[in-house]
Amino acid sequence: MTILEVDGFSLSFGGVHALRDVSLTVAEGSITAVIGPNGAGKTSLFNSISGFYRPQKGRVTLSGQDVTRVPAPRRAAMGLGRTFQNIALFRGMTVMDNVKLGAHVRMRTGPMSAMFYMGRARREEVRVRAEIEREVFDFLEIDHIRRSPVASLPYGLQKRVELARALAMRPKVLMLDEPVAGMNREEKEDMARFILDVKEQWGVTVLMVEHDMGMVMDISDRVYVLNFGQRIAGGTPAEVQANPEVIEAYLGADDMTTLRERLRGERGAA
Amino acid sequence: MRIGSPKETYAADESLFRTRTQWVWFGILLLSLVLYPFMANLYWLYLVCLICINIISATGLNILTGYTGQVSLGQAAFMGVGAYTVAWLDNNASTPFIMNLLAAGAVTTVVGIIAGLPSLRVKGLYLAIATIAASFILQFIFINWESVTRGTRGINIEPPTLFGVEFDNPDTFYWLVVPVTVVMLILAANLFRTRVGRAFIAIRDRDISASVLGINLPLYKLMSFAIASFYAGIAGGFYAYFYGSINPESFPLLLSIFFLAAIIVGGLGTILGSILGAVFMTLTPELLRYGVDVLEPFVHDASALLSPVRTMVFGLLIVGFLLFEPHGLAEIWRRIRRFFHLWPFRN
Numbered sequence: 001m002t003i004l005e006v007d008g009f010s011l012s013f014g015g016v017h018a019l020r021d022v023s024l025t026v027a028e029g030s031i032t033a034v035i036g037p038n039g040a041g042k043t044s045l046f047n048s049i050s051g052f053y054r055p056q057k058g059r060v061t062l063s064g065q066d067v068t069r070v071p072a073p074r075r076a077a078m079g080l081g082r083t084f085q086n087i088a089l090f091r092g093m094t095v096m097d098n099v100k101l102g103a104h105v106r107m108r109t110g111p112m113s114a115m116f117y118m119g120r121a122r123r124e125e126v127r128v129r130a131e132i133e134r135e136v137f138d139f140l141e142i143d144h145i146r147r148s149p150v151a152s153l154p155y156g157l158q159k160r161v162e163l164a165r166a167l168a169m170r171p172k173v174l175m176l177d178e179p180v181a182g183m184n185r186e187e188k189e190d191m192a193r194f195i196l197d198v199k200e201q202w203g204v205t206v207l208m209v210e211h212d213m214g215m216v217m218d219i220s221d222r223v224y225v226l227n228f229g230q231r232i233a234g235g236t237p238a239e240v241q242a243n244p245e246v247i248e249a250y251l252g253a254d255d256m257t258t259l260r261e262r263l264r265g266e267r268g269a270a
Numbered sequence: 271m272r273i274g275s276p277k278e279t280y281a282a283d284e285s286l287f288r289t290r291t292q293w294v295w296f297g298i299l300l301l302s303l304v305l306y307p308f309m310a311n312l313y314w315l316y317l318v319c320l321i322c323i324n325i326i327s328a329t330g331l332n333i334l335t336g337y338t339g340q341v342s343l344g345q346a347a348f349m350g351v352g353a354y355t356v357a358w359l360d361n362n363a364s365t366p367f368i369m370n371l372l373a374a375g376a377v378t379t380v381v382g383i384i385a386g387l388p389s390l391r392v393k394g395l396y397l398a399i400a401t402i403a404a405s406f407i408l409q410f411i412f413i414n415w416e417s418v419t420r421g422t423r424g425i426n427i428e429p430p431t432l433f434g435v436e437f438d439n440p441d442t443f444y445w446l447v448v449p450v451t452v453v454m455l456i457l458a459a460n461l462f463r464t465r466v467g468r469a470f471i472a473i474r475d476r477d478i479s480a481s482v483l484g485i486n487l488p489l490y491k492l493m494s495f496a497i498a499s500f501y502a503g504i505a506g507g508f509y510a511y512f513y514g515s516i517n518p519e520s521f522p523l524l525l526s527i528f529f530l531a532a533i534i535v536g537g538l539g540t541i542l543g544s545i546l547g548a549v550f551m552t553l554t555p556e557l558l559r560y561g562v563d564v565l566e567p568f569v570h571d572a573s574a575l576l577s578p579v580r581t582m583v584f585g586l587l588i589v590g591f592l593l594f595e596p597h598g599l600a601e602i603w604r605r606i607r608r609f610f611h612l613w614p615f616r617n
């Protein structure tokens with residue numbers, strides 16, 4: 001079953017073609033990865049799927065519904081969660097408030113009942129808080145920092161909080177833009193385990209962009225490769241690794257170690 | 271086993287005041303508000319009433335500007351809408367004053383939502399200018415819609431009565447405005463314990479990630495304008511009752527700047543900041559007036575200097591706080607508290 005489908009996205013900024021006729025499908029309950037050299041258009045693809053960018057051409061379908069014209073907040077409410085390449089947490093807020101914001105679309109309190117904070121509003125706050133404690137904080141092991149302001153946390157933990165915020169939404173599809181970038185080995189392993197658990201225990205479909213080939217090849221069910229805005233390959237990790245065009249794309253990019261090198265053992269280098 | 275944040279405190283995390291000490295201080299504050307009228311003279315009661323009106327309006331503006339990040343220079347004009355609503359009802363309908371006050375809030379809310387529409391397209395400086403435009407339009411209406419506002423002649427309002435008591439003096443008015451102020455502050459504080467308040471802050475801090483979390487930006491921006499102007503409307507209604515007469519000049523752009531200054535000086539995005547800012551900004555001119563009285567015998571025409579000096583002092587305060595204490599008096603207060611918390615053991 002396909003839960004997310006991108007059909008022929010083309011997006012350009014002035015003369016820069018960030019995406020050219022990109023299509024992909026994400027199977028429900030899978031981990032699907034998008035890889036490609038820097039500037040290949042991966043983040044642009046994510047932004048187009050979540051509704052920040054409006055591709056000039058193409059359609060996107062979520063759970064069988066065409067959402068091409070649906071604004072970003074509505075797509076989120078339909079179950080599309082995401083994290084950002086450069087962490088987009090609310091730095092002044094505590095971890096708890098950040099994660100509660102993730103649950104925004106699941107809550108109903110309006111301004112009136114909020115101000116009186118009686119009955120429904122209070123119950124809802126308490127309920128959502130308990131759910132977050134139970135489902136998200138214990139799972140991601142961040143209960144001890146729930147009251148800390150986000151800005152005071154180390155980078156690796158911030159990434160984890162951002163994942164927590166996306167999970168609090170109880171998304172159907174979770175998009176992760178470079179979830180382990182800048183992490184040390186141990187943090188990467190933790191994150192890889194969390195992502196697998198999200199898929200297996202939560203039954204959430206994951207679509208991720210990642211440069212860490214070791215991790216991509218380890219946990220993904222399907223991998224798509226972008227280069228200069230074009231999709232040059234798609235298939236199982238094994239198929240993609242064997243694809244000469246893919247190897248070429250990585251060889252052609254000066255600023256990256258070659259895919260070949262990366263695939264040979266040396267895991268976790270960013 | 272984790273150290274430092276045991277599970278028992280979860281319920282406390284959700285409450286308005288976290289510790290018993292905070293509740294005790296809140297009780298002491300309420301008690302002193304009750305006792306105050308028996309100790310203060312009329313002038314000081316007058317000042318507290320004025321401070322309360324300013325606190326209500328500043329709190330509204332702080333919700334909009336401090337918490338939601340939508341800069342507005344329309345707060346005074348919105349107060350004007352509330353004041354004129356009360357004045358009109360007072361002169362044309364025999365509705366009880368509580369109804370008039372609520373009507374002032376309601377009418378101003380509607381006007382505020384309309385004035386907030388530009389926020390859906392523009393932000394920052396452009397939004398500020400759009401709100402200035404809105405206040406000029408309202409000013410124009412105050413002056414020219416004579417059948418309702420009586421134009422530049424102004425309009426008189428009878429003091430409110432409740433259960434046969436006439437609130438015509440600061441010593442009685444105090445019992446009206448202080449409780450309402452306390453309630454409105456609690457309502458505002460509650461807002462930020464819920465998803466609505468969090469959405470406001472999210473919009474201020476990063477509107478991109480706010481929308482990825484499913485926050486409907488236009489809806490919440492207008493909601494923030496609505497709440498801010500409701501507060502302005504109530505404050506304006508009180509203003510009309512308190513002074514007993516209003517005219518278009520009662521709500522100049524300078525007064526909007528006064529409120530903006532109050533929340534900057536007090537602390538943007540904190541309830542305490544609205545209170546401290548309003549107190550500080552209301553008392554500063556009084557202090558200046560006192561200074562002028564002292565100087566009068568020595569300086570020729572000292573009182574003529576009062577108005578320009580006051581404007582300059584406001585300007586300097588804004589710039590000074592923006593430069594040196596951007597989190598305002600609320601932050602200074604927190605530092606003082608922390609100092610005394612650790613006091614004997616500080617090195």
Ligand SMILES: Nc1ncnc2c1ncn2[C@@H]1O[C@H](COP(=O)(O)OP(=O)(O)OP(=O)(O)O)[C@@H](O)[C@H]1O
Nearest residue numbers: 013016017018037038039040041042043044045085
């Ligand atoms: N908002 C924008 N305005 C103009 N150009 C943009 C914008 N967003 C992306 N681009 C351009 O589109 C191209 C693709 O960028 P994108 O960020 O999608 O790459 P990426 O694959 O995510 O790269 P990285 O691995 O470095 O994150 C780049 O040339 C970039 O400069």
Ligand SMILES: [Mg+2]
Nearest residue numbers: 042043044085
């Ligand atoms: Mg990117």
